[in-house]
Amino acid sequence: MTMQENALSIFALGGVNEIGKNMYVIQYANDLFIIDCGSKFPNEDLLGIDLIIPDITYLQENEDKIRALIVTHGHEDHIGGIPYFLKELNVPIYATRFTLGLIELKLKEHGLLRDSKLIQIDEDSHFDFGQTGVSFFRTSHSIPDCLGIVFHTPEGVVVHTGDFKFDLTPVNNQYTDIHKMADIGKQGVLVLLSESTNAERPGSSPSxxxxxxxxxxxxxxxxxxxxxxxxxxxxxxxxxxxxxxxxxxxxxxxxxxxxxxxxxxxxxxxxxxxxxxxxxxxxxxxxxxxxxxxxxxxxxxxxxxxxxxxxxxxxxxxxxxxxxxxxxxxxxxxxxxxxxxxxxxxxxxxxxxxxxxxxxxxxGMHVSGHAYQEELKLMLTLMKPKYFIPIHGEFRMLHHHRLLAESVGVEQGNTFIINNGDVIDINNQVARQTRKIPSGNVYVDGVGVGDVGNIVLRDRKQLSEDGMLVIVVTLSKMERKIISGPDTISRGFVYARDSEELLREVNRLVKTTVNDLQEANRYQWNVMKQSIKKSVGQYVYSQTKKKPMILPIIIEV
Amino acid sequence: MTMQENALSIFALGGVNEIGKNMYVIQYANDLFIIDCGSKFPNEDLLGIDLIIPDITYLQENEDKIRALIVTHGHEDHIGGIPYFLKELNVPIYATRFTLGLIELKLKEHGLLRDSKLIQIDEDSHFDFGQTGVSFFRTSHSIPDCLGIVFHTPEGVVVHTGDFKFDLTPVNNQYTDIHKMADIGKQGVLVLLSESTNAERPGSSPSxxxxxxxxxxxxxxxxxxxxxxxxxxxxxxxxxxxxxxxxxxxxxxxxxxxxxxxxxxxxxxxxxxxxxxxxxxxxxxxxxxxxxxxxxxxxxxxxxxxxxxxxxxxxxxxxxxxxxxxxxxxxxxxxxxxxxxxxxxxxxxxxxxxxxxxxxxxxGMHVSGHAYQEELKLMLTLMKPKYFIPIHGEFRMLHHHRLLAESVGVEQGNTFIINNGDVIDINNQVARQTRKIPSGNVYVDGVGVGDVGNIVLRDRKQLSEDGMLVIVVTLSKMERKIISGPDTISRGFVYARDSEELLREVNRLVKTTVNDLQEANRYQWNVMKQSIKKSVGQYVYSQTKKKPMILPIIIEV
CATH class of the missing domain: 3.40.50.10710 (Metallo-hydrolase/oxidoreductase)
Structure with missing residues (x-):
């Protein structure tokens, strides 16, 4: 996977078409910047999964280009993936004082604090990496010390808002820096990435x-x-x-x-x-x-x-x-x-x-920390971007955010609704979406990261709905005759007391199936197991309308 | 379980402290009336369960007293349990023309239509059973042909509202019969049972x-x-x-x-x-x-x-x-x-x-079919009951409904917030809640009714979260030595490719455990299984932080 020479590229590894696991990448030439590294809680259909984090294959393949992980604020969907990320890639982390405090808590828990490179920034910080400069602006949100990020690349300016609202009477004295935002917009923004959580809500969020x-x-x-x-x-x-x-x-x-x-x-x-x-x-x-x-x-x-x-x-x-x-x-x-x-x-x-x-x-006991429609339009108006990428939201939110952008003057066709992994390449001020890099969900289950996938989840689902029947048959190696069993053990299927007759019938069926195969000289275990699964499965379904997992175990002694 | 002589008793078998499976009972002396027979959809934690219906043990024990199942309207939470009910108790069903149409659809599906006794009623119907008369009044709701029910007992009048709202400009010409309701109230209502779905919502529901x-x-x-x-x-x-x-x-x-x-x-x-x-x-x-x-x-x-x-x-x-x-x-x-x-x-x-x-x-594309606070107060005001039992709702709804009742004049202490199974007995116009009858959830899973309970669900839950390990060991009867295995099969746990080393170690551990027990002359299967479960469980948890179900199978040949 190589980038075009000198191209500016932008993509998400998490956070679009979903709420959670935010992770965005801005790359200019050989300098790659990661924005946020969040986690997401699983839906109830991801049985047993504790946490979801982004697939970082692309970053692992381009480790030499990574200059910084910049964190906009300290919510879980922006920092929850950091410990898992750092175990793979020890990248310097840039964040504000409060955000760093929350990240440090997390790293301590995972025993990673000592070896991490944490760099404290504020709204006035400025860094240069290669040809790209990075600066910041202060925003309001439902957590202190939030920043938006400005990337000054030779191709043009890219702005990432982080999560924000316009709270003009904040509880702390961290005022949204509208004047700085206006200046950034005045100087020209090539691409704006702005959060979309409340793009469906009319009006403005209360203070x-x-x-x-x-x-x-x-x-x-x-x-x-x-x-x-x-x-x-x-x-x-x-x-x-x-x-x-x-x-x-x-x-x-x-x-x-x-x-x-x-x-x-x-x-x-x-x-x-x-x-x-x-x-x-x-x-x-x-x-x-x-x-x-x-x-x-x-x-x-x-x-x-x-x-x-x-x-x-x-x-x-x-x-x-x-x-x-x-x-x-x-x-x-x-x-x-x-x-x-x-x-x-x-x-x-x-x-x-x-x-x-x-x-x-x-x-009156809660207000949202995310900008409503009028605030999103204010951000778009302040920044006046040529290109717009709505981020941080499910599809309908991104869709409504696009309509808002068009209503305040972003040209039709200049908004890109992307999927995680879709790359926007910009050359000579022209943006195109043509290629994809690897992206996806990595499941954290217990201490395992990525050791549970679709087959395991499919098994869990079947087990969770109808349980299982384990059927054990012992054959003699010499005569290939049943010398013990069949014995059927049920778990998560039905009460044993209600199913004695059923289980007896299953055992009879297995015996017949095995004997028939033996008479036909078909001794292969696979054939035997498939036949048992099929005959028992059909019988059990006809009697109960349930489809437990059937696990035949054949032992030869 | 016997009732007091001539007492009026009221209870719910479903529908209070829950949304769904409505079933209420009014009993005077030896005449028992059932109101509605609903079903409920399971929460996601009831793995694999298709439907929940009420426990009707009490009704089965008092079959000779049941005079009628009266159905207020045709929603699933009021008719969904009928096919399962009729398989146990063939009771005549009273319902309006449209409600009967929906019930008939259901009975046809279950092959029960031919043997059912269905009696069509309307708002002018009147029946006497023993000393109790039953009449009706028309209400509005989000389905046609809804009735409230009036029981005229020697002890006093009991009114059950069914589900209702006051839609004074209904789409059909089925007007809420406020005048009849006012007459019922004027003649005196001893007990009102009124639905509570929207008791948290101020104002009135739109038409x-x-x-x-x-x-x-x-x-x-x-x-x-x-x-x-x-x-x-x-x-x-x-x-x-x-x-x-x-x-x-x-x-x-x-x-x-x-x-x-x-x-x-x-x-x-x-x-x-x-x-x-x-x-x-x-x-x-x-x-x-x-x-x-x-x-x-x-x-x-x-x-x-x-x-x-x-x-x-x-x-x-x-x-x-x-x-x-x-x-x-x-x-x-x-x-x-x-x-x-x-x-x-x-x-x-x-x-x-x-x-x-x-x-x-x-x-503007939806309005609720359930009365809001002002409408609930209107019902309470029309009926002026001495005693009030809020039904059809979770606890917080019943609680708010009580406050509404007290605000329009129901005396403090005269509202009974009951659980399913709590019986209100009324003698000489005095109501008390002192005893309980059996009640609960019966799970429908496939064609099985009540064959899945807590142990099965607990197993399904464990299987769904961390899967299972089946460990098979074959021992010789004579020498009690391992002659085959241990073999460990994992399903729903982790990818096999990631766990080969782990499973090898599990097998080693099982071998050691079995050999140790043999040296100590402890051959009992239970002891062996428990020891395997314990040692493997601890090891697997220490390595993975997961707790799969461990199913040791010991075979002697």
Whole structure:
């Protein structure tokens, strides 16, 4: 796989036609820049898979050209793949101070911190690699310290927005640098890559500040203790929770490993101000007057092992949810998580709690961190790109983002909706999409990376739906006669007590099948196994309408 | 299990603390009435299960007292369990004309139609069984011919609403009979059972008529063919689709077995008026001018085998979706189905279609069939019950419905939030909840009913996540020595090519384990199997962090 001489090339290894595992590449001549290295959670049909990360075959084949992994911000879908990536390719990582804090947590867990090259940047950083310069601009999002990236190549300027919204009244003092963005646009942008998460939503996203007011109000109204769950990485929202606790004279306990870790990084690095003496341990909660306590915890998406889920099932050591406690779920459910969140809400009501839940537009307890349509149009207008590549979204989002781009003047035909692996090559200011490089999903299962694939998943699916029958027959080597069995063992199929007759019949059938083959002098194991599978499979299906996996084992002694 | 003499008892066998498998029982003295017999679709954690139906142990034990199964309307969560029920208990079924049509379809499929006792009723019907009289009142919902039920017992009147909304401008002429409802309330209601689906939603649900206007508008705007997907049972919406097709001069093709079946029942029985010559076959669609065709199909919830899903993946014989076709999903996604619907929308955009999708409040293409808070309060106000049992909903919905009841005057303490199986006994106008009868989920898997339970599901879960290792060892009966194996077969675990070394080590470990036990003279199979499971389990977990099912098979010859 070689690149054309001096060509500018742009592609995604993850993040388009999906939500998650973001990874984009900008290559000019022999200098290759990676943007983000995310992970994705599997759908329920990927049985047993823990995590999905991008296929980095192309990067491994072009290791000598990689100059940097630049990380736009610290969300899992942008940093979750880094430990697995670093085990394969030890590339220097460039990120802001807070983002680096979260990456370091991850690398520590994987025992990789010591050998990693981590380089701290900010919005004023500038680097040159070969003929390409890299600079940055500050954006707002639902996590501190986010950057957009500008690549100054001899072919032209490429801008990658990272995840963003235009929050003009942010909770911290990290203002979106609209003037810098305007300057970049004025000087001319050849290609814009902009995120598409909310391209289906009309209007503009509300400011994070509005959430703070609602949190404070709920804290004031609560007559007993308050439990509030939100994304640990949304430090600005955590700050608003801290502020509400302070104003209502409550101590604050942190529940959930991620919450404790992120708060500690954020406090150490100055992104979260917590008054001295406010934080208490979980064990202290039950000892204090309930109107003097608040709890900040993980689990707003209904994750079964997280703090909120365990609290809701009275399954958290040291802390109980009691009647008239107030529980706030300060996050909308991400599509796919609705049922898990609802189950938790049901349990909380059963415990007698007052529960504030539902979409942010109803409760006021959540705003999105991603730009809505009017904000996406503002970005497009500021940057005035010649070419546009909508990224970070499923197809319908990319599609709507294209329509938005065209509505503010990007020429028809100049928007490229790509798949992961599709390469956009640009020569003499002309962009074309003509070739593909390897890309795909790599499954992480336990400690294995890439050791589970389609055959294994297909087996798991069959096993999960109808279970299996293991059939053991022992033959004598000399006479090729059955000397033990057939014995049939069923797992995940039907209750043994209901299937005794069925299993007896299966054994009879196997005996007949084996004897018939022997009379015909067909002793090959493969033939025998196939015949057993076929006859037993047909019989079992006719009786039960189920198709368990049938695993014949033939032993010769 | 015996009832108190002459007591009035009320309980649910399905439908509370869940959405689905509705089944309620009203018993006075020795006369027992069943209301509805629904089914429920399994969550994804019920691996391989096709359907869930109520446990009817109590009814089987009290068969002699059952007077009737009365069906409020024809949705699956109210009639889906009937075929399984009738196989156990041949009880006469009372339902309206349209509901009976749908029940008959079901019974035909199961070969049960001939032996069933089906009795057609309408809102004016009245029956006496022993000391209890049964009458009805008409309601509106998202399917024609819905009834509420009134039980006139010596102890007092019990009202069951069925599913309802107050649609004062219905598409058909089946008006909600508010005057009759007011009369029932005026005469005094002891207990009200009312559905709670939308008890979390403020305001009132919009009228179905509004959908018709939006459908017609979309049909007018469409320059090529229109594909519209909705719930087949929502005949009033089907009527509006037919009307839009007529007004815009389009022929109409029906795709999907359920759609074809329901339309045919609705036309035969006079609930749907389709102009002569409007309906065409699927094969004719591609032959006609696209602006002269519309398609009405199933699959609005993203069901993978339904017509819309197959159309969206270009996988439907005879019909293609082409660029500029208009696809309307005239249904909001039911919680849990969001991702499946989104995948279909993505595919439709990839085909170049214009897609109208999303929640009904955005598109105008869907309204709920269930009463919102103001309508629930109207029902409670009309009925003025002494006691209230919110039904048909998960806990948080029942909880909110209780608050609504108290807000319109039901006394605190007079609302019973029950679980399936909790019995409310009423004596001398005093209701108490003190006892439980058997209740639960019965799983339908293939043709098996109740033959899959927790152990089988636990096995399926383990198999689905980490697969299995089958380990076969053959011992000689005489010397108790290994004469063949150990052989280890893995399925659904990891790729064989990646695990050769691991499996060799497992075999070595099994050999050692067996030999050690033999030296210690411990030949019991159970001991051997447990030891193999333990040592192999620990080793495999240490190497892979996976926990496959380990199935040792020991053969003696």
């Amino acid at each position: 994070e500040q509005l959430v703070g007011g609602h949190i404070e109000e709920a804290f004031r109204k609560a007559e007993r203790k308050v439990i509030i769950s939100t994304f640990a990485s949304n430090v600005n929202r955590l700050q608003q929770v801290v502020d509400a606790a302070q104003k209502t004279n409550r101590k604050l306990a942190l529940l959930g490993r991620t919450m404790v870790n992120v708060v500690s990084v954020a406090m150490e690095r100055g992104y979260l101000q917590v008054p001295d003496g406010m934080l208490i341990e979980a064990q202290q909660v039950n000892e204090m007057a309930p109107e003097k306590v608040a709890i900040l915890c993980t689990g707003s998406q209904g994750e079964p092992m997280a703090a909120l889920s365990r609290l809701s099932s009275s399954n958290y050591r040291d802390v109980d949810i009691l009647p008239q406690d107030t529980v706030i779920i300060a996050a909308g459910p991400i599509p796919g998580n609705e049922r898990s969140v609802s189950r938790i809400v049901d349990n909380l009501y059963q415990l007698g709690a007052n529960v504030i839940y539902g979409s942010g537009s109803v409760t | 179905e008529q509004l959908v018709g206007g939006h459908i017609e508008e979309a049909f007018r705007k469409a320059e090529r063919k229109v594909i519209i997907s909705t719930f087949a049972s929502n005949v009033n919406r089907l009527q509006q689709v037919v009307d839009a097709a007529q007004k815009t001069n389009r022929k109409l093709a029906l795709l999907g077995r359920t759609m074809v079946n329901v339309v045919s029942v609705a036309m035969e029985r006079g609930y749907l008026q389709v102009p002569d010559g409007m309906l065409i076959e699927a094969q004719q669609v591609n032959e006609m001018a696209p602006e002269k065709v519309a398609i009405l199909c199933t699959g609005s919830q993203g069901e993978p085998m339904a017509a819309l899903s197959r159309l969206s993946s270009s996988n439907y014989r005879d019909v293609d979706i082409l660029p500029q076709d208009t696809v309307i999903i005239a249904a909001g996604p039911i919680p849990g189905n969001e991702r499946s619907v989104s995948r279909i929308v993505d595919n439709l955009y990839q085909l170049g279609a214009n897609v109208i999708y999303g929640s009904g409040s955005v598109t």
